[in-house]
Amino acid sequence: MRVLDAIIRIRDLSFTWPGSRRPCLSQLALDVNRGERLFVHGESGAGKSTLLNLIGGVMLPERGYIDVLGRPLGKLSSSNRDRFRVDHTGFIFQQFNLIPYLSVLDNVLLPCRFSTERARRTGGSASAEARRLLAALDLDPRLAHRPAASLSVGQQQRVSAARALIGRPELILADEPTSALDPRRQAVFIELLMGEVTANGGTLVFVSHDQRLAPLFDRCIELLAQ
Numbered sequence: 001m002r003v004l005d006a007i008i009r010i011r012d013l014s015f016t017w018p019g020s021r022r023p024c025l026s027q028l029a030l031d032v033n034r035g036e037r038l039f040v041h042g043e044s045g046a047g048k049s050t051l052l053n054l055i056g057g058v059m060l061p062e063r064g065y066i067d068v069l070g071r072p073l074g075k076l077s078s079s080n081r082d083r084f085r086v087d088h089t090g091f092i093f094q095q096f097n098l099i100p101y102l103s104v105l106d107n108v109l110l111p112c113r114f115s116t117e118r119a120r121r122t123g124g125s126a127s128a129e130a131r132r133l134l135a136a137l138d139l140d141p142r143l144a145h146r147p148a149a150s151l152s153v154g155q156q157q158r159v160s161a162a163r164a165l166i167g168r169p170e171l172i173l174a175d176e177p178t179s180a181l182d183p184r185r186q187a188v189f190i191e192l193l194m195g196e197v198t199a200n201g202g203t204l205v206f207v208s209h210d211q212r213l214a215p216l217f218d219r220c221i222e223l224l225a226q
């Protein structure tokens, strides 16, 4: 693996949740290459969500370091980390974290409101790009002005993916977004997500407890509970 191609570089990463006697992550090392589609599996409680939050700069490691796009996250101020995250990372949360009363379209457009970088990379019309992504992810265009809360789980998942992808962030972090779906619909969604990530030249880190999804990805690693 050529280090120069790494979009994420993790060394000696340890993290213990306050109040816990055991470390959640211990001395983890990981490189993720640009353009790679990585699957991280591990049983519930193994630390998958914790790892994604650390890569996303939501929290800081207790020990070790994480570089994303050559930037050491631990050396950025909290506000610079927030800015870096919205400029370069699309996060698909397990529970989607859509704003329930906002429309589908306004939810997808949120990253462009917070990041001029993301807005600029929509090629002129953020709204047209939001609609294109929703259509590419197979969401009925008639839902665009409906409040997000009125959609089914499968539909909300597509909205959440479009919000992560808009403005072509280099890194997409997905935290078990398909866990509520049956295997066939999981695979269809992952194929659509990967199609967009690949077309944008992005990198995907997808975590799940469900090892059956592993063959859909370029590489698979297992996170073991400590």
Ligand SMILES: Nc1ncnc2c1ncn2[C@@H]1O[C@H](COP(=O)(O)OP(=O)(O)O)[C@@H](O)[C@H]1O
Pocket (backbone or CB within 6 Å): 017, 018, 020, 024, 042, 043, 044, 045, 046, 047, 048, 049, 050, 051
């Ligand atoms: N906010 C938190 N406060 C304290 N402990 C937490 C918190 N979030 C997760 N943990 C603990 O960290 C461990 C890993 O959790 P998590 O990263 O959510 O695992 P996974 O996503 O693999 O199920 C678990 O033991 C969990 O109880």
Ligand SMILES: [Mg+2]
Pocket (backbone or CB within 6 Å): 048, 049, 050, 175, 176
């Ligand atoms: Mg989790």
